[in-house]
Amino acid sequence: MTFRIKNLSSKIKHKISPTHVSINNKVVSQNKLSEPKNLQVIKAKLAQNALVELRLGFDEVEFYSRHDIQSLIHVIKDQFLYRLSLDKHSCLKSIKIGWKLPSFAVGPILQQVIPMLLQEPIRITHIQLAMQNTPIPESCLKRIVSWPPLHSLDIRSIRVMRPLAMSERPATAYTSPSSRSSSFSYTHGSTTTGSFNNRDNSSGQFQEFSPHSWKSENIVSIVPHVSLSVKTLKLVDCGLRNHHVYELCKIIGRKMHGLQELSLRHNRDLGDGFGHLLSLPCIKKLDLSLCDLDPHDGIRIARAMEKYLKCGGETTKGNNNHHLQKLTLAGNYRMAETIPDIVRAASCRLVELDCSFCDVQSKIQRQVFSILASTPNCTLKSYSMQGTRINGVNELLACINCNTSLRRLVLDHPRDPFPVPLVTMERIAEAMKSNYSLCTLRIDTYRCEKVWHKMEFWFELNQCGRRILLQSNDEQRTSAWSSILATAVESGDANVIFWLLKHGSSVFAS
Incomplete structure (x- = not known):
């Protein structure tokens, strides 16, 4: 009897075991399938040292749980860094962190993932942190923005949090020495989603929130710590005000001499700091889009350009910035009536001007085209005025006929x-x-394919450089003529080649 029971139990065990194995395999496969596909791709490329850009929190969901974050950290530690030690170089050049990142992932990504990637021989040259008014410790940001090889830094909607000194903390905020640790919470809007400990911790998880231990600072407080190799700095929707602009310009003028592009988009209370911005000696591109500028701001900008930017070949004592080429003012619809003043000041001082979506109506549009048509020694090569209906046709035609600088x-x-x-x-x-100059003209059309085909012929001629036929310097024309013909041959348009040969034969017959 005993033997039969044992035999029966062994048979049952034999029948059940394969089922258990298949169930376990199924669970493992389900766990793999449950991991976000985007995260799988990132991990696979990291393991092969083939990832060029680490992009998290923008399009697809990368993290369902904290386990997914830990799996990414393990791949970086165990596979990516090991492969890096063999290859001696890294393909990774860019890190972009977006506002769709889950709140539980913000701390580990900023405290663990990014610092692990900011080490030699990894050469991260572009970092973007685009959050939703997310508070981040000042010390954490300093470590990120001070990365020496950094060329481009893009920070959007971030609150900088600085720990209060013990003397600044209210008496009710006192904690015992054993549990004393500064912390703050990550919030989206008014909802507390977690907290962040100021102490280093291996888990990277959020700790207890202490509202009396931190104070909010403006993003300008970290600018002195930005790498001196940065050429592009974007501080978008960071709550900059007039006094912040003054401090920012003082820091840039004192130490960031290599900075070429500055964007302050979506900062709605810049005050009268435009003179400081336009007088920066090194900036080539300045973006003030969506800053809710009004007519008074428009006048200030026009006067600041006249005061601090040189006009054509002229140089006066008040001119400080000899490098600014592009100014972007798109989306400032309240300053529409001062657009002509800005265009007049920029027409002999800038190379590119963008006044798109500024609610430019018929009267102002005509004034703008007339200014572009009549300004002597106009320097503008690109002008954008999107979002408006073309009504000043005669003035536009005069601009096309008379302006020789616009490309x-x-x-x-x-x-x-x-x-x-x-x-x-x-x-x-x-x-x-x-x-002979305009190479690109973008206008809304309706069933004008034949007309556009005719216009494209002239655009191709201008792209090849037919304006050289208008020059009076024979030596310069002769030296450049061969390259113009070579460009025409590359276009593959026989009509363009024939036109250039026909009209150039009289000039270059010798």
Whole structure:
């Protein structure tokens, strides 16, 4: 009897075991499938040292749980860094962290993942932190922005948190020495989603929130710690005010001499700090889009350009910035009436000007085109005024006929087109025959394919460089003529080649 029971139990065990194995395998496979696909791709490329850009928190979900974060950390430690020790170089060049990152992932990503990637021989040159008013410790940001090889730093909607000194803390905030540790919470809006410990911890998890231990600082407080190799600095929607602009310009002027591009988009209370910005000696591109600028701000900007930027070949004692080439003012619809003043000041001082979506109406539009047509020694090569209906047709035609500096003119609407009538397009195409400079003209059209085909012929000629036929210096024309013909051959348009040979034969016959 005993033997039969044992035999029966062994048979049952034999039948059950394969089932258990298949169930375990199924659970493992389900765990693999449950991991976000985007995270799987990132981990696979990291393991092979083939990842060029680490992009988290923008499009797809990368983390379902803290386990997913730990799996990424393990891949970096065990596989990526090991492969790096063999290859002696890294393909990783960019880190971008977005606002869709789960709150439980913010701390580990900023405290563990990014610091592990900021070490030699990894050469991260671009870092973007685009959050939703997320508080981050000042010490954590300092460590990230001070990375020496950094060339581009893009910070958006971040609150800098600095721990209060013990003397600054209220008496009710006192804690015992054994449990004394500064912490703060990550919030989205008014909802507390977790907290962050100021002490180093291996888990990277959030700790207890202590609202009396931290104070909020403006993003300008970390600018002195930004790597001196940074050429592009973007501080978007960071709550900058007039006094912040002054401090920022003072820091840039004192130590960031290699900075070439500065963006302060979506900072809505810049005050009268435009003079400080436009007088920076090194900046080539300045972006003040979506800053809710009003007519008074427009006048200040125009006067600051006249005071601090040189006009053409002129140089005066008050001119400080000899490098600014591009100014972007898109989305500032309240300053529409001062757009002509800005265009007039920029027409002989800048190379690119963007006044798109500034609610430019018919009267102002005509003034702008007239200024571009009549300004002597105009330096603008690109002008954008998107989001407006073209009404000043005669003034636009005068601009095309008379302006010799513009290479790019953008007047379309990317979302809600305002089609130009066929008759107007035919007049523009006729005017393009005598324009030797304009290479790109973007206008909303409706069933004007034939007219556009004619205009594209003149655009291709201008791209090849037919304006050289208008020059008086024979030596310069002769030396550049061969390269112009080579460009025409590369275009593959026989009509373009024939036109250049026909009209250039009289000039270069010798």
